[in-house]
Amino acid sequence: xxxxxxxxxxxxxxxxxxxxxxxxxxxxxxxxxxxxxxxxxxxxxxxxxxxxxxxxxxxxxxxxxxxxxxxxxxxxxxxxxxxxxxxxxxxxxxxxxxxxxxxxxxxxxxxxxxxxxxxxxxxxxxxxxxxxxxxxxxxxxxxxxxxxxxxxxxxxxxxxxxxxxxxxxxxxxxxxxxxxxxxxxxxxxxxxxxxxxxxxxxxxxxxxxxxxxxxxxxxxxxxxxxxxxxxxxxxxxxxxxxxxxxxxxxxxxxxxxxxxxxxxxxxxxxxxxxxxxxxxxxxxxxxxxxxxxxxxxxxxxxxxxxxxxxxxxxxxxxxxxxxxxxxxxxxxxxx
Amino acid sequence: xxxxxxxxxxxxxxxxxxxxxxxxxxxxxxxxxxxxxxxxxxxxxxxxxxxxxxxxxxxxxxxxxxxxxxxxxxxxxxxxxxxxxxxxxxxxxxxxxxxxxxxxxxxxxxxxxxxxxxxxxxxxxxxxxxxxxxxxxxxxxxxxxxxxxxxxxxxxxxxxxxxxxxxxxxxxxxxxxxxxxxxxxxxxxxxxxxxxxxxxxxxxxxxxxxxxxxxxxxxxxxxxxxxxxxxxxxxxxxxxxxxxxxxxxxxxxxxxxxxxxxxxxxxxxxxxxxxxxxxxxxxxxxxxxxxxxxxxxxxxxxxxxxxxxxxxxxxxxxxxxxxxxxxxxxxxxxxxxxxxxxx
Numbered sequence: 001x002x003x004x005x006x007x008x009x010x011x012x013x014x015x016x017x018x019x020x021x022x023x024x025x026x027x028x029x030x031x032x033x034x035x036x037x038x039x040x041x042x043x044x045x046x047x048x049x050x051x052x053x054x055x056x057x058x059x060x061x062x063x064x065x066x067x068x069x070x071x072x073x074x075x076x077x078x079x080x081x082x083x084x085x086x087x088x089x090x091x092x093x094x095x096x097x098x099x100x101x102x103x104x105x106x107x108x109x110x111x112x113x114x115x116x117x118x119x120x121x122x123x124x125x126x127x128x129x130x131x132x133x134x135x136x137x138x139x140x141x142x143x144x145x146x147x148x149x150x151x152x153x154x155x156x157x158x159x160x161x162x163x164x165x166x167x168x169x170x171x172x173x174x175x176x177x178x179x180x181x182x183x184x185x186x187x188x189x190x191x192x193x194x195x196x197x198x199x200x201x202x203x204x205x206x207x208x209x210x211x212x213x214x215x216x217x218x219x220x221x222x223x224x225x226x227x228x229x230x231x232x233x234x235x236x237x238x239x240x241x242x243x244x245x246x247x248x249x250x251x252x253x254x255x256x257x258x259x260x261x262x263x264x265x266x267x268x269x270x271x272x273x274x275x276x277x278x279x280x281x282x283x284x285x286x287x288x289x290x291x292x293x294x295x296x297x298x299x300x301x302x303x304x305x306x307x308x309x310x311x312x313x314x315x316x317x318x319x320x321x322x323x324x325x326x327x328x329x330x331x332x333x334x335x
Numbered sequence: 336x337x338x339x340x341x342x343x344x345x346x347x348x349x350x351x352x353x354x355x356x357x358x359x360x361x362x363x364x365x366x367x368x369x370x371x372x373x374x375x376x377x378x379x380x381x382x383x384x385x386x387x388x389x390x391x392x393x394x395x396x397x398x399x400x401x402x403x404x405x406x407x408x409x410x411x412x413x414x415x416x417x418x419x420x421x422x423x424x425x426x427x428x429x430x431x432x433x434x435x436x437x438x439x440x441x442x443x444x445x446x447x448x449x450x451x452x453x454x455x456x457x458x459x460x461x462x463x464x465x466x467x468x469x470x471x472x473x474x475x476x477x478x479x480x481x482x483x484x485x486x487x488x489x490x491x492x493x494x495x496x497x498x499x500x501x502x503x504x505x506x507x508x509x510x511x512x513x514x515x516x517x518x519x520x521x522x523x524x525x526x527x528x529x530x531x532x533x534x535x536x537x538x539x540x541x542x543x544x545x546x547x548x549x550x551x552x553x554x555x556x557x558x559x560x561x562x563x564x565x566x567x568x569x570x571x572x573x574x575x576x577x578x579x580x581x582x583x584x585x586x587x588x589x590x591x592x593x594x595x596x597x598x599x600x601x602x603x604x605x606x607x608x609x610x611x612x613x614x615x616x617x618x619x620x621x622x623x624x625x626x627x628x629x630x631x632x633x634x635x636x637x638x639x640x641x642x643x644x645x646x647x648x649x650x651x652x653x654x655x656x657x658x659x660x661x662x663x664x665x666x667x668x669x670x671x672x673x674x675x676x677x678x
Contacts, residue, residue: 064531064532064533064534065531171619201386201387201558202386202558202560202599202602202603203386203598203599203602203615203616205602206602206603206604206613206614206615207615207617209604209613210612210613210615213611213612228531228532229532230532230606231603231604231605231606232604234604234606235604235610235613258606258607268533269532269533270606271536272532272533272535272536273532273561273606274535274536274539274559274561274562274564274565275561275564275565275605275606275607276560276561276563276564276588276600276603276605277564277588278564278565278584278585278588279585279588280564281564281565284536284540286533286536286537286540287533287536287537289487290501290503290504290534291531
C-alpha cells in the first residue's frame with residue numbers, strides 16, 4: 001500500500017461516523033451476605049466509563065486482571081445487564097431493549113472469546129458450530145448454507161474438510177480461527193474480541209492477529225479489542241483506552257499513548273513491559289503493591305494508593321476524564 | 336578454602352549432557368527431549384525459550400526427578416550437578432538435593448501451594464527438613480524470608496493461608512520457600528506467566544536481586560523473549576525437544592541466526608515499531624509420535640529449507656565466538672561428505 005493510499009484511508013476514517021457510543025456505563029455486581037442474603041455491597045466492575053468507536057476502526061481496551069475490561073465487553077453485548085449509562089449502537093439505544101429486538105440487534109455484534117478450548121462445543125461438528133448462528137436468524141437452503149460455511153472456513157485459513165471435524169481435532173490457533181469464523185457468520189458490524197490471542201503461542205498469535213487485520217479490511221469490520229498485553233493492543237488498535245479498577249484513566253490514539261503517556265498508571269504499565277532487546281534494559285517504574293479490590297475501591301482517584309505522584313487531593317476527589325490535548329483524554333489531577 | 340571447594344569452583348554448577356527424556360505412549364517411549372546438552376555456570380542466569388511443547392518444562396522436571404512416575408523417564412544422558420551425575424539417584428538422595436541445593440518455582444502459584452496449611456508452616460517445613468533447627472527458629476526464619484521477598488505485614492501473613500493472598504504475593508511466597516535453604520540453583524518454570532505486567536516487573540526485579548545477594552544461579556524457563564532479554568545472561572532456544580541456538584543474550588538479540596529464532600522475534604509486536612503485518616511461522620510443531628528420525632525438525636516450517644535439510648540432522652555448532660546454531664545454513668564451509676556423515 002502506498003503512502004498516499006494510507007493517508008487517504010486515514011482521511012476517510014476521520015469522516016466516518018460513530019458505530020458505538022458508550023456513555024457513563026456502569027456495571028455493578030451485587031455482593032450478597034447476611035441471613036437473608038441481602039445485597040450488602042457492590043463490586044464496581046465498570047464504574048462510569050464513556051468512549052466511542054468509529055466505523056471501521058479498532059478500539060483497544062487494556063488493563064490488568066480485574067480492571068473491568070471483559071465486563072465492559074460483555075455489557076456492550078448485553079450479556080450482562082448494565083447498572084447505568086447508555087450503549088448506543090449504530091444510532092440505536094440498546095441499553096434497555098429486550099426480547100426479539102435484542103435478538104435482532106445481536107446479529108450485528110459478535111464476540112471472539114479468549115479460551116478457544118472452552119468456547120467451542122465438543123459434541124458438535126465444526127460446520128454445525130458455525131452454521132448455528134445463521135440458522136437462528138434466517139432460513140437457508142441446506143446445500144447453500146454448507147457452501148457458505150465452507151467458504152468461511154477457507155477465508156479464515158482452514159481446509160474445507162474442517163466442516164466435518166470436531167473441535168478437539170484442532171490446535172489452539174486453529175480453534176481460534178473457528179471461533180472467528182463463527183463470529184463472522186452473520187456478517188456483523190462490530191466484533192468484540194476478548195483476549196483472542198492470550199492463550200496462543202507467539203508464532204500462532206501473529207497468524208491470528210494478521211487474520212483479524214485482513215478480515216477488518218475485507219469486511220469493513222469494527223473491533224473492540226480487549227487484551228492485557230499492551231504491545232498487542234498497540235499493534236491492533238487505532239485508539240487505546242487504559243482501564244484501572246473499573247475506570248478509564250486514559251484514552252488516546254495508539255501513537256500518542258506510546259510516545260506521550262500522560263497518566264502515571266499508563267507510564268508504569270508501558271515501563272513494566274519487558275522489551276525483547278537487552279540493550280533497552282531500563283530503569284523501570286516498578287509499582288508497589290497490588291490492585292485494590294473492586295469491592296472496596298479507594299476513595300478519590302482509584303490509582304492513588306499505588307501512584308508515585310500522588311498528592312493529598314488524589315485521595316479525596318476522583319478526577320474526571322477530560323481532553324487535555326486533541327484526541328488525548330486523561331483522568332488525572334496533574335493535567 | 337579447602338582443595339575440594341576449589342575444584343568445585345571450576346566445574347560448572349550444572350552440566351547436562353545429551354539428555355533424552357521420553358514419555359510412554361501405547362507401551363512405547365517417545366522422546367520429548369532429544370539429546371540436549373548445556374551448562375549453567377555459577378551466578379549465571381540461563382534462559383530457556385521455546386513455544387509450548389518444545390520440551391523446556393520436561394527438561395527441568397528431568398533435572399528435579401519430578402517426571403510423572405511410570406510415564407516419563409530419563410532414557411539417556413547425564414545430569415551433572417557440581418560434577419556428580421544425579422540421574423541414577425534414588426528418592427532419598429534426591430530429597431537431600433531438592434529444596435537444599437536445587438529448588439524450583441512453578442507457573443501457577445496457587446496450585447503449587449498447599450491450601451490447607453499456613454504460609455509459615457509450608458516455609459518452615461523446608462527449613463526443618465534440611466536444617467537442624469527448632470520449630471520456633473524456623474518460624475522466625477520464615478518471617479525474615481517473607482520480609483526479604485518484599486511481603487508487607489510478614490509477621491501476620493505468616494499465619495495466613497494461600498487463598499488470602501493475591502497472585503503476585505503467592506509467587507513471592509513460593510520464592511521465599513525456594514530460597515529458604517539458599518540453594519545454588521533455582522529453576523524457575525514460567526514464574527511470571529500467570530501474573531500481570533506490573534507484578535511481573537516486581538517479581539523479575541526480586542529474582543534478580545536475590546540472585547545477586549545469594550550468589551545463586553537461575554535456570555529461567557519462559558516463552559516470553561521480553562523476559563529473557565530483561566534478566567538472562569545466556570539463552571537457549573528450543574524447538575521440538577532440541578536446542579537450535581545458544582548464545583549470550585546480547586548476541587542472540589543482535590544477531591539471531593537460526594531461522595526459527597529469527598521468525599520468533601519478528602512475530603512479536605513491539606512497542607516502538609509500527610508494522611502492518613507480523614511474521615508468522617506456517618504449520619505446526621510435529622507431535623512427538625511422528626517426529627522425523629533424520630533431518631532438521633524445523634525443516635517442514637522453515638522458509639529457508641533446502642532439500643538436504645530433510646536428510647541431514649544439523650548439529651549444534653559454534654559459528655563464531657560462542658554463538659552456537661544447529662542449522663545447515665551455517666555449515667556451508669564443511670566438506671560435503673562430512674555433512675552427510677554428520678547424521
